[in-house]
Amino acid sequence: xxxxxxxxxxxxxxxxEIDRFLIGEAWAGSQISQHVTELCDVIGPRWGGSNEDxxxxxxxxxxxxxxxxxxxxxxxxxxDTWDHGAVTIxxxxxxxxxxxxxxxxxxxxxxxxxxxxxxxxxxSAHEVESAAGRIKDSIVLASIxxxxxxxxxxxxxxxxxxxxxxxxxxxAIEPKTGGRMEYSNSDEWLNTGPQKNALAVxxxxxxxxxxxxxxxxxxxxIRVSVDARYFDSQAYNTVAELTGETHPERHLILAGHHDxxxxxxxxxxxxxxxxxxxxxARVMAALVRELGVRPGMSIRFATWSGEEQHLQGSTAYxxxxxxxxxxxxxxxxxxxxxxxxxxxxxMKGVVLNFPHLRKFIQEQLDTMDDGLKCHxxxxxxxxxxxxxxxxxxxxxxxxxxxxFWGRHETANFHHEMGDAANKLNVRELKxxxxxxxxxxxxxxxxxxxxxxxxxxxxxxxxxxxxxDAGRHHPAFx
Ligand SMILES: [Zn+2]
Numbered sequence: 001x002x003x004x005x006x007x008x009x010x011x012x013x014x015x016x017e018i019d020r021f022l023i024g025e026a027w028a029g030s031q032i033s034q035h036v037t038e039l040c041d042v043i044g045p046r047w048g049g050s051n052e053d054x055x056x057x058x059x060x061x062x063x064x065x066x067x068x069x070x071x072x073x074x075x076x077x078x079x080d081t082w083d084h085g086a087v088t089i090x091x092x093x094x095x096x097x098x099x100x101x102x103x104x105x106x107x108x109x110x111x112x113x114x115x116x117x118x119x120x121x122x123x124s125a126h127e128v129e130s131a132a133g134r135i136k137d138s139i140v141l142a143s144i145x146x147x148x149x150x151x152x153x154x155x156x157x158x159x160x161x162x163x164x165x166x167x168x169x170x171x172a173i174e175p176k177t178g179g180r181m182e183y184s185n186s187d188e189w190l191n192t193g194p195q196k197n198a199l200a201v202x203x204x205x206x207x208x209x210x211x212x213x214x215x216x217x218x219x220x221x222i223r224v225s226v227d228a229r230y231f232d233s234q235a236y237n238t239v240a241e242l243t244g245e246t247h248p249e250r251h252l253i254l255a256g257h258h259d260x261x262x263x264x265x266x267x268x269x270x271x272x273x274x275x276x277x278x279x280x281a282r283v284m285a286a287l288v289r290e291l292g293v294r295p296g297m298s299i300r301f302a303t304w305s306g307e308e309q310h311l312q313g314s315t316a317y318x319x320x321x322x323x324x325x326x327x328x329x330x331x332x333x334x335x336x337x338x339x340x341x342x343x344x345x346x347m348k349g350v351v352l353n354f355p356h357l358r359k360f361i362q363e364q365l366d367t368m369d370d371g372l373k374c375h376x377x378x379x380x381x382x383x384x385x386x387x388x389x390x391x392x393x394x395x396x397x398x399x400x401x402x403x404f405w406g407r408h409e410t411a412n413f414h415h416e417m418g419d420a421a422n423k424l425n426v427r428e429l430k431x432x433x434x435x436x437x438x439x440x441x442x443x444x445x446x447x448x449x450x451x452x453x454x455x456x457x458x459x460x461x462x463x464x465x466x467x468d469a470g471r472h473h474p475a476f477x
Pocket of ligand 1: 257269270307340341384
């Protein structure tokens, strides 16, 4: 054994040395600025199935190769997608045909309808009941925010109510002010709400919504026109891996989606998470190269397409790799860490879907001495790519996302044009990459048999989904 090899053996689990390297490399070797420029400015909006989505996947894949990962691949999948052309809301009989600001909900069906406008307030049960006779075949005006002082209901559940009452179309009022409008979904991803093309829903700005509300009592004629189409496309996930030293056959997976909604450069949602994956992979590969320290289990680094279109990329991946009838079935990861919208402030910890790993993960976090906390979600959360893993009873987690307390103002931007490159905080993302690399390396060096057993079955998980479907997300704001 040469002197250098001996050093490597001795240093293998010298955590002080390892942490110093990972944090230093995440900071001083950072390629975050280059990646955010390429993804948000050069490539730009990355709607799943588009040419830009493919270019993003190719860029990420190339960067993973350059970073020295042991394996880097692109996994294509078929995407059930949608896009839209012109969308207008006009008032032919008012103020000389005044035009109202408009944005279709994602996957809104094509429609061209001219009929009376009916204001149903927040579309609460009592409001829809008292307007029942007027809703059928009408264009209905409804606030996305829930009615104050009631038990909060998600907008998707209220849309379901309007769909069942026979509304022809809904004009939804954006809660954000100043003309901002973000793309939203009309169906709840825990499967409540009108599915696919059941009901056309178009958004208007907070200001124009207030205007429509002022004139609604006169039952004016309103015209809503949406040029949209559904079609199949090809989309691309990227998957790279760093092979483990002691248990290469088992793995942990760090992932985030690289796609965006239409027209959004996606600085926060989700160049931040994508680059979090890329940078963590880079510093861990550098650790192998420069200090000879490999993870114990393998670490997989993936970026998904189609997240904004019902988590289709991560769903396709889980079906292919981990479902019973998957084409490339292999052992499930011991943990999925999902990175989505990291512009929430500095790293605070890990939020698990299921409780049984809480103490175990917290013990690992405690060895890092940064005050990081492990929390557990009290409900099934279907709003990002951890969900397809959790749905297969695989342990999955998220970080401190935009919907939680104590976030940055920049985390208020997603699904809109204003979510540009400047909504990604470079310095904080350096910290994320270093911290996540430290945590993953620690977790990978606990032998799979020493992890707490995952007691969940698919039917347990289905029970949880059923329990939570249609309920208001307690920390969703
Ligand atoms: Zn996202």
